[in-house]
Amino acid sequence: MPAFFGLSCQSIYNSVQQAPLVPEHKGIDFNENEALMPLIRFTPALKRFFPELKEMETEAKDVREAMSLVDAKYPGLIAYILDEQGQLRKHVNIFVGEDMIADRLNLSDQLQPKDIVSVIQALSGG
Secondary structure (H helix, E strand, O other): EEEEOOHHHHHHHHHOOOOOHHHHHHOOOOOOOOOOOOOOEOHHHHHHOOOOOOOOOOOOOOOHHHHHHHHOOOOOHHHHEEOOOOOOOOOEEEEEEEEEEOOOOOOOOOOOOOOOEEEEEEEOOO
């Protein structure tokens, strides 16, 4: 499994999954019969640049569409996630559930109603 600055993708993913949920999502009962929308979560590092950034539900059918909706809600954020060609930046990972997306170029990974999409930005420093 790839590592970023000494941290495995799994440990970074786990830290985002353990981050507290915003109040409007606390206590949601994930009942099998409920029609939920995918939930997009962001690494806390992005809040430094976008203090109002909160997790958001989306009706997107794939990761590309989800990122378009993120860009509409938080103008400028997408530049931290995607490069000039619209591909995932090298220092960013996106997980759908526990799995890192397979398509970093086109972001065509499909989303299901109960998916949690985690946008993880690797930290660097010296």
